[in-house]
Amino acid sequence: MTGWSQALSTRPAASSETETLTGNRGLLLEEKLLFEQDSPGHCGVDLPEPPAHESRLGGLERREPIGLPGLSEPQVVRHFTRLSQKNYAIDSGIYPLGSCTMKHNPRLNEKTARLPGFADVHPLQPISTIQGALELIHTLAHWLKTLTGMPAVALTPAAGAHGELCGMMTIRAALEARGDTRRRILVPESAHGTNPATAAICGYAIDPIPNNARGRVDLKALKAKLGTDVAALMLTNPNTCGLFEDEILEVAASVHAAGAFFYCDGANFNAIVGRVRPADLGIDALHLNLHKTFSTPHGGGGPGSGPVALAAELAPFAPLPWIVRSGRGLELVERAEGLAAQTIGRLKGFHGQMGMFVRALSYMMSHGADGLRQVAEDAVLNANYLRVRLSQGTGGALSQSYPGTCMHEVLFDDRFLKDTGVTTLDFAKALIDEGFHPMTMYFPLVVHGALLIEPTETESKASLDQFADTVNGLAVRAKAGDVAGFHAAPRLTPRRRLDETTAARKPVLRWRREMSQQEAAK
Amino acid sequence: MRYLPLTPVHRAEMLASIGIASIDDLFADVPPAARRAGLVDLPLAQGEIEVERALSRMAAKNVAAGSVPFFIGGGAYRHHVPAAVDHLIQRGEFLTSYTPYQPEISQGTLQALFEFQTQVALLTGMEVANASLYDGATACAEAVAMAHRITRRGKAVLSGGLHPHYREVCETYAQFSGLEVQALDPAPGQIENLNIDSDTACVVVQNPDFFGELRDWSALAARCHQQGALLVVMVTEIVSLGAVKPPGEMGADIVAAEGQGIGNALNFGGPYVGLFAAREQHVRQMPGRLAGQTTDADGRRGWVLTLSTREQHIRREKATSNICTNSGLCALAFTIHLALLGEAGLTRLAQLNHAAACNLADRLAAVPGVRLVNDSFFNEFALRLPIPAADAVAALAEKGVLGGVAASRFYPEHHDLADLLLVAATETVTEEDIDICTAMLAEVLR
Numbered sequence: 001m002t003g004w005s006q007a008l009s010t011r012p013a014a015s016s017e018t019e020t021l022t023g024n025r026g027l028l029l030e031e032k033l034l035f036e037q038d039s040p041g042h043c044g045v046d047l048p049e050p051p052a053h054e055s056r057l058g059g060l061e062r063r064e065p066i067g068l069p070g071l072s073e074p075q076v077v078r079h080f081t082r083l084s085q086k087n088y089a090i091d092s093g094i095y096p097l098g099s100c101t102m103k104h105n106p107r108l109n110e111k112t113a114r115l116p117g118f119a120d121v122h123p124l125q126p127i128s129t130i131q132g133a134l135e136l137i138h139t140l141a142h143w144l145k146t147l148t149g150m151p152a153v154a155l156t157p158a159a160g161a162h163g164e165l166c167g168m169m170t171i172r173a174a175l176e177a178r179g180d181t182r183r184r185i186l187v188p189e190s191a192h193g194t195n196p197a198t199a200a201i202c203g204y205a206i207d208p209i210p211n212n213a214r215g216r217v218d219l220k221a222l223k224a225k226l227g228t229d230v231a232a233l234m235l236t237n238p239n240t241c242g243l244f245e246d247e248i249l250e251v252a253a254s255v256h257a258a259g260a261f262f263y264c265d266g267a268n269f270n271a272i273v274g275r276v277r278p279a280d281l282g283i284d285a286l287h288l289n290l291h292k293t294f295s296t297p298h299g300g301g302g303p304g305s306g307p308v309a310l311a312a313e314l315a316p317f318a319p320l321p322w323i324v325r326s327g328r329g330l331e332l333v334e335r336a337e338g339l340a341a342q343t344i345g346r347l348k349g350f351h352g353q354m355g356m357f358v359r360a361l362s363y364m365m366s367h368g369a370d371g372l373r374q375v376a377e378d379a380v381l382n383a384n385y386l387r388v389r390l391s392q393g394t395g396g397a398l399s400q401s402y403p404g405t406c407m408h409e410v411l412f413d414d415r416f417l418k419d420t421g422v423t424t425l426d427f428a429k430a431l432i433d434e435g436f437h438p439m440t441m442y443f444p445l446v447v448h449g450a451l452l453i454e455p456t457e458t459e460s461k462a463s464l465d466q467f468a469d470t471v472n473g474l475a476v477r478a479k480a481g482d483v484a485g486f487h488a489a490p491r492l493t494p495r496r497r498l499d500e501t502t503a504a505r506k507p508v509l510r511w512r513r514e515m516s517q518q519e520a521a522k
Numbered sequence: 523m524r525y526l527p528l529t530p531v532h533r534a535e536m537l538a539s540i541g542i543a544s545i546d547d548l549f550a551d552v553p554p555a556a557r558r559a560g561l562v563d564l565p566l567a568q569g570e571i572e573v574e575r576a577l578s579r580m581a582a583k584n585v586a587a588g589s590v591p592f593f594i595g596g597g598a599y600r601h602h603v604p605a606a607v608d609h610l611i612q613r614g615e616f617l618t619s620y621t622p623y624q625p626e627i628s629q630g631t632l633q634a635l636f637e638f639q640t641q642v643a644l645l646t647g648m649e650v651a652n653a654s655l656y657d658g659a660t661a662c663a664e665a666v667a668m669a670h671r672i673t674r675r676g677k678a679v680l681s682g683g684l685h686p687h688y689r690e691v692c693e694t695y696a697q698f699s700g701l702e703v704q705a706l707d708p709a710p711g712q713i714e715n716l717n718i719d720s721d722t723a724c725v726v727v728q729n730p731d732f733f734g735e736l737r738d739w740s741a742l743a744a745r746c747h748q749q750g751a752l753l754v755v756m757v758t759e760i761v762s763l764g765a766v767k768p769p770g771e772m773g774a775d776i777v778a779a780e781g782q783g784i785g786n787a788l789n790f791g792g793p794y795v796g797l798f799a800a801r802e803q804h805v806r807q808m809p810g811r812l813a814g815q816t817t818d819a820d821g822r823r824g825w826v827l828t829l830s831t832r833e834q835h836i837r838r839e840k841a842t843s844n845i846c847t848n849s850g851l852c853a854l855a856f857t858i859h860l861a862l863l864g865e866a867g868l869t870r871l872a873q874l875n876h877a878a879a880c881n882l883a884d885r886l887a888a889v890p891g892v893r894l895v896n897d898s899f900f901n902e903f904a905l906r907l908p909i910p911a912a913d914a915v916a917a918l919a920e921k922g923v924l925g926g927v928a929a930s931r932f933y934p935e936h937h938d939l940a941d942l943l944l945v946a947a948t949e950t951v952t953e954e955d956i957d958i959c960t961a962m963l964a965e966v967l968r
Binding site: 165196243301368457502 | 523524528532539541547551552553555556558561562569570574577580581582589596604611616622627628631633634639650651654657659660667688693697736738764767771780788813816819824825828831835837839841846848849853854862866868869870871876900915
């Protein structure tokens with residue numbers, strides 16, 4: 001998918017009015033690469049002269065310069081401040097990326113994660129010096145187990161996809177422990193790409209299941225594919241069409257009757273937290289994205305954290321380390337022995353994403369049992385409000401893919417753009433000029449030109465109204481035939497559409513000195 | 523609740539707009555048997571004061587590294603992080619943005635990733651680097667998987683000097699991917715016999731190794747290449763590359779590392795940042811995200827995520843990895859810290875670490891009964907003690923010194939390592955800390 005074409009490379013007519021000597025435009029400041037600001041020998045950290053010592057590097061002293069630029073602290077601070085100003089963020093506006101749960105990131109979480117008793121603690125300290133850290137992890141596990149209704153939780157996975165891997169590994173280990181060599185995983189076509197990728201890494205063949213006309217997994221097709229070689233079903237619930245799998249109890253029963261496990265992708269747990277426990281849906285393993293439901297920041301792409309809640313049958317296979325309570329307090333089980341003899345082993349260095357654990361627990365304690373239930377309700381209410389505002393009444397212009405109420409996100413397709421010459425991508429880019437981050441586009445794959453919108457519970461009604469008015473207004477403009485305007489969008493951003501085709505065909509993945517010389521010559 | 527903008531009045535208005543009477547109507551698709559009427563059995567909402575108090579009490583039960591003489595390494599290192607780093611990564615535009623899939627409004631993250639990739643390539647002496655992985659251990663497992671894809675061979679040989687967590691993660695992944703992992707026993711201070719044959723996809727070594735020893739792997743690289751295998755070099759202490767010959771100059775094909783030591787706090791083990799670099803010819807087999815340079819519709823330089831046809835959201839089950847995240851903010855912290863250090867700063871920082879470790883090694887080795895194992899080291903080394911190292915660690919902790927980590931914590935079955943203590947010193951260690959540590963160790967061994 002690329003939105004760029006050669007025909008777009010002419011500047012918009014109005015650009016002469018915004019042309020400046022520097023290339024800057026008011027607060028939009030151009031910024032060179034770090035490597036282009038080198039004052040050789042300069043340094044932004046004051047370090048003492050090393051005491052005299054004889055090298056014991058075994059003759060392996062570095063002989064060649066590294067090539068790092070020298071900058072002072074003010075230059076570095078300005079550089080990264082300017083870069084930050086080229087980013088959209090949840091702090092600046094609604095970020096309605098479906099399936100990503102871009103909610104407000106509370107700053108209390110940042111403060112607690114930086115307490116020296118959490119941030120300045122080494123993972124290999126003696127157990128007697130880390131009782132508070134283990135208590136925090138133990139408490140987080142208790143909250144997650146209570147919210148999911150499941151008896152065990154593996155906390156080490158570093159992200160959602162890592163959690164999926166953990167869950168699928170425990171499933172395969174449990175099957176093999178009973179001498180079962182099933183080799184097939186059923187994955188709905190609407191699933192996140194990580195689901196089939198994870199199952200493949202786990203050594204499984206992937207068998208896709210179609211959706212039914214109501215946007216849910218086709219139960220009949222599922223039953224037809226279930227058999228003695230099916231290891232598990234990987235289902236997302238609520239699914240990526242923003243719908244609750246209303247036949248989920250029958251799905252679970254069928255999967256279990258076939259001797260398979262039921263894995264659930266919990267990326268969309270925000271819709272049901274505090275209202276529905278996955279254990280009550282017959283789920284055997286479910287990963288939770290702490291960076292979605294539990295508000296730890298996305299950080300421009302990570303770090304995340306993906307704990308996996310496990311049914312009793314899978315719990316013995318959970319990855320190391322385990323935390324158990326003994327007479328001496330909390331202890332770390334780091335070896336595959338005793339209670340943990342059946343573990344799949346270690347999935348990550350040390351003990352998991354502690355910094356994310358502190359943030360998530362901080363968030364959960366702030367909301368409490370009552371607040372978390374309200375989170376789910378407001379998230380679903382906001383999504384349905386947008387659904388109605390965008391597809392019904394006088395102004396509603398979008399085409400909802402599966403009519404009826406939705407959960408925390410709502411799926412539209414590009415029927416409303418039919419014959420306009422405007423694509424989903426163009427529509428999203430026009431939204432950028434209006435000051436909004438676009439919705440998720442072209443996912444899920446089960447509808448044409450998908451637009452998946454998830455507002456989350458941390459948007460106000462005024463924010464939703466402004467977003468809905470803008471989307472509806474753009475739809476009117478598209479239908480009125482302003483194709484050129486859409487194709488040229490975005491015009492007001494630090495960069496306009498970028499040439500992704502050339503980027504992939506001739507990859508330039510790092511700076512080299514000669515590149516800057518060419519840039520300067522331009 | 524302070525995080526929820528909707529008021530009861532808004533909620534009522536919105537329900538009316540939707541045309542339903544109650545919020546429960548929006549959960550009608552949940553099977554009745556699975557609906558929960560009441561609240562889950564967890565505490566109710568608390569204010570900022572209460573939450574901060576409760577978590578501060580938990581934190582206070584830990585011994586913070588900065589509050590005691592501290593000498594633990596073993597794959598995570600306590601370095602000083604300049605104040606500007608944490609300030610900058612907390613800017614909301616970095617902290618609260620998503621993966622830069624919309625490049626026009628994510629140029630900040632993308633340019634920073636491009637700078638990060640360049641820094642990692644320069645440090646490791648490699649041609650290209652990705653936008654980071656979860657941590658060093660998972661980067662190691664990904665390196666093994668990548669070597670398998672490139673060579674289409676089924677066996678990975680792991681040095682006994684590889685961090686035991688890295689070995690264990692490789693073994694976990696291999697159980698499921700069907701790769702054979704041949705892990706050698708730890709042999710501190712000895713030269714290993716790493717067998718390479720026509721089925722070997724890669725040999726994985728670490729520099730400095732888990733016991734602190736430095737080696738030139740150039741001859742091994744040549745041997746790997748003769749046999750059609752790849753050499754993977756792991757680095758767990760990234761600051762070492764400010765002083766030590768980089769793996770790229772030794773002929774490594776893949777270099778993966780733990781980047782925590784630059785820009786990131788200890789955080790009890792995570793989140794950290796996995797670094798991953800390779801030869802340019804193998805870039806399409808690399809896991810993880812890549813930022814690339816391009817131009818926009820006006821011909822101006824800009825950045826995008828690129829080569830995404832390797833990735834799961836396009837390739838699904840045929841992707842090079844299931845990874846859907848990098849360690850974005852930790853990578854940013856790394857980039858900012860390294861930008862502040864620059865060539866001169868990193869070089870000096872590495873010298874300070876080495877000098878502190880030399881000083882500590884001399885002082886501790888002079889304690890009766892203690893023997894330094896290493897011929898060479900950077901900022902961490904191994905000592906043989908006259909008593910089990912685990913006992914020494916516990917006794918030192920009681921005296922308020924976090925004096926290292928016992929090898930037996932990782933290798934309880936290797937009785938020959940029971941007396942082995944790993945000790946690290948960074949620029950944060952003072953002369954007084956070293957005095958106290960030396961005196962306390964002498965007392966413990968008396």
